Amino acid sequence: MGDTATFPTAAQPATHSALRIHRLGKRYASAQAEGGTLQVLQDIDLDVPAGRFVSIVGASGCGKSTLLRLVLGLEAQYEGRITLDGRPIAGTGPERGIVFQDHRLFPWLTVEQNIAVGLRNAPLSPADKRARVAEHVALVGLQGFEKSWPHQISGGMAQRVAIARGLVNRPRVLLLDEPFGALDALTRARLQHELQRIWQAERITMLLVTHDVDEAVFLGDQVVVMQPHPGRIRRIVDVDLPRPRHRSDARFIALRDDVLRDFQDPAAADRPPAPAARPFAGLRLAW
Incomplete structure (x- = not known):
């Protein structure tokens, strides 16, 4: 299924890849939506250089998990283009791994x-x-x-x-869909440090979806702020802080508060929520 891919051997590590998303749009049929379709994502443009850690934050209904679903290759019907190392993504493949909120062991x-x-x-x-x-x-x-x-x-x-x-x-890209969302605060903080250590050791391109702005800034080289109805990128914030990062650092606090202000916009808060979706429900993976 998908692009032909090979598993790198221990003697030959994976080539880290640039993920490019250009004018991505996704809609679903919906009897409740005007015109019979619900636009979930619209005009998503995102370049993720090789080895970069990118965090994606946004309110429920902004299409964060749908975006990961498309990058993983679970759906073929969408507008725009998604490429990995210049090759269009088609179907799932071992070059893209995923970690869910539920460990699914x-x-x-x-x-x-x-x-x-x-x-x-x-x-x-x-x-x-x-x-x-x-x-x-x-x-x-x-x-x-x-x-x-x-x-x-x-x-x-x-x-x-x-x-x-x-x-x-050894995937080229690891997708993380709220991987620590079900954990208590202390365990979550500890695993954020662990994930940062693992990323620094492996330098695999990582794309993290989270509701937690603090987590997004702590882990990411960039924070992609999304807004809903339809889901689109509001802005991209560079996190130019040395690692390891400290939450008490004044620069960290300033960046976190800057991103948080995007979610304190009264106009955004007044918009009606999108219909609930479970983008990974019923998912069957190769393993």
Whole structure:
């Protein structure tokens, strides 16, 4: 399905890619909408250079998750163009991984077996797969828990397993759809630090969708602010802060407050909410 893709070997790391989105639009049939169609996304233009971490924030109904769904390749019908390294995206493929808010671990598999599921279709020997899994267990700091079952580990640890599974085949782009949204505040903050460390180690292009402006500024090189009805980019904010970042830094606070002001616009608050959607409901992945 999708573009022909190869799994990079340990001796040959993935080539990091530029993701380009040009005049992207998406609409769905809707009996409640004028004209019978609901415009969910409109004129989205976004360039994500190789190895960049981009955060996308916006109110519910602005099409953030729909955008990730299109980049993942789950839908072929849309307006505009999405390319990875200059090649149009068509269907899903191992060069694009995803981590959801719900870790979606298989309860009958151990930690290492859940991570290995990400290599199910990889043309690697069993020994190479074991080595790749061990490498990613270490990357997310789960040494000693390889044989544990999902019910024996915490929610934060389960989300680390999901991140390792998303990274184990060395995708060019990792998509993150509210990956820490279901966690308590302390675990969320700890995993934000972990994700920052992993990104700095791997330098994979990452696209994060979040409702949390603080998280978006903490992790992103850029923050894409979206507005709804239809979903479109309001502005793009460069986060020119050194890493590791500190939330007490006056520059961090100023940037965060600047982005937050976009959501305190009374005109935006008065707009009616878009119909509820579950863009990843019923999703079946290759693994």
